[in-house]
Amino acid sequence: MRILAIETSCDETGIAILESRETGNRLHSITMRSNIILSQASLHAQYGGVFPAVARREHAKAIIPVIIQALKEAGLTKTVKKARVLTMREERTLGKIFHKEPVLLDDFRAALLSIKIPAIDAIAVTAGPGLEPALWVGINTATALGVLWSIPVIPVNHMEGHILASLLSPKNNNKFTLTTPKFPTLALLISGGHTELVLMPRAGTYKILGQTRDDAVGEAFDKVARMLGLPYPGGPEISRIAETAPKLATPPYPLPRPMLKSGDFDFSFAGLKTAVLYTVKKIENLTPEIKASIAKEFEDSATEILLTKTLAAAKKYKVREIVLGGGVTANKKIRAAFQNAVAENFPETTLFIPGHELSTDNGLMIGVAGFLRASKPKKTIRAQGTMRLAKSSRHPTLAELRKKKKM
Numbered sequence: 001m002r003i004l005a006i007e008t009s010c011d012e013t014g015i016a017i018l019e020s021r022e023t024g025n026r027l028h029s030i031t032m033r034s035n036i037i038l039s040q041a042s043l044h045a046q047y048g049g050v051f052p053a054v055a056r057r058e059h060a061k062a063i064i065p066v067i068i069q070a071l072k073e074a075g076l077t078k079t080v081k082k083a084r085v086l087t088m089r090e091e092r093t094l095g096k097i098f099h100k101e102p103v104l105l106d107d108f109r110a111a112l113l114s115i116k117i118p119a120i121d122a123i124a125v126t127a128g129p130g131l132e133p134a135l136w137v138g139i140n141t142a143t144a145l146g147v148l149w150s151i152p153v154i155p156v157n158h159m160e161g162h163i164l165a166s167l168l169s170p171k172n173n174n175k176f177t178l179t180t181p182k183f184p185t186l187a188l189l190i191s192g193g194h195t196e197l198v199l200m201p202r203a204g205t206y207k208i209l210g211q212t213r214d215d216a217v218g219e220a221f222d223k224v225a226r227m228l229g230l231p232y233p234g235g236p237e238i239s240r241i242a243e244t245a246p247k248l249a250t251p252p253y254p255l256p257r258p259m260l261k262s263g264d265f266d267f268s269f270a271g272l273k274t275a276v277l278y279t280v281k282k283i284e285n286l287t288p289e290i291k292a293s294i295a296k297e298f299e300d301s302a303t304e305i306l307l308t309k310t311l312a313a314a315k316k317y318k319v320r321e322i323v324l325g326g327g328v329t330a331n332k333k334i335r336a337a338f339q340n341a342v343a344e345n346f347p348e349t350t351l352f353i354p355g356h357e358l359s360t361d362n363g364l365m366i367g368v369a370g371f372l373r374a375s376k377p378k379k380t381i382r383a384q385g386t387m388r389l390a391k392s393s394r395h396p397t398l399a400e401l402r403k404k405k406k407m
């Protein structure tokens, strides 16, 4: 099965073309024909975060040229002698799909009516979670391509994509093996918008064990970076300067470990971020060395919280595999801490961590999710900014919290 995948949930326009095949024994073979990521991060850096309207505008500008580039790389752009003429019905449908994006419709027509219908079986597109204005650009383009090429469009949950990116191991020549983990599997999802511990009792089924009650861990990295005068995205910057911090027995600027002993699987990073703010405010001269010490202590705190909760969940639910997913898994300290701790505490358990290039947002992970969800295409797809992996969440209700306090 050959899939064209579209990812536009945040500030990366990701387009991939992949072929997938079941090879039995819990393995699938994935061939990546192209995987292009166009990042808007440098543009958002001046605002210190992602602006949804800017993200939408940039995706709309980039998406058709990037799709054409991906098709070219995959050898799927045969030009036709005479541009295809749309039927009245097709014209009306495309006009409706792009009614808010006339420029995108022009781009779409100019680029796609002059090439032969490529040998692609389906389109996978991120439907959520993410920034809705950004998601719509991908969804509308996917829907329009589905109409033009008469192929199904499969909505994908971005977080499922992050989990699957971890389960891909590279072979040679752009080939990957996709492993089906042994269940129950535990996934820790850590990105700019999410911090969740998810139990997978079987393939494709998710139960949220806990999540952040305020900021996501990636968001905290980004905000702390800003306090330290570092550019967006802050995660890699914090990590870079933390490495230069002096190695001391006790941290010169100690930070709390919020909710470390809360007894559940929820997280809170807003307090940690605020603690950094108070620390920074008290320091008159924020030298590079002090900044590095604060960055290191922040990274240590975040790592300890994530690791402690994940190991506790792994023990409680007797999981057979652990999967890390999302942009924050690019963090070297977090990767190493998990590798060491899982090897020591759960020697029988395989830890899956995405390869560096697949840890942040990309089209390939959306294509892989699309392949596994191929039996569920949709005629109309809606952007769902807060789309969840599981319908019910274990996040305690206010009533439950009040009850807990009384106890």
Ligand code: KG4
Residues within 6 Å of the ligand: 010, 190, 191, 192, 193, 194, 217, 218, 219, 221, 222, 233, 234, 235, 236, 239, 326, 327, 328, 329, 330, 331, 332, 359, 360, 361
């Ligand atoms: O998954 P992702 O690419 O986008 C979302 O779905 O949010 O994650 C982006 C997040 C950002 O908050 C970024 O600062 C963080 O991942 N990140 C890192 C590192 N690289 C990216 N955080 C910590 N250390 C890193 N090396």
Ligand code: ZN
Residues within 6 Å of the ligand: 158, 162, 191, 192, 326, 327, 360, 361
């Ligand atoms: Zn992501």
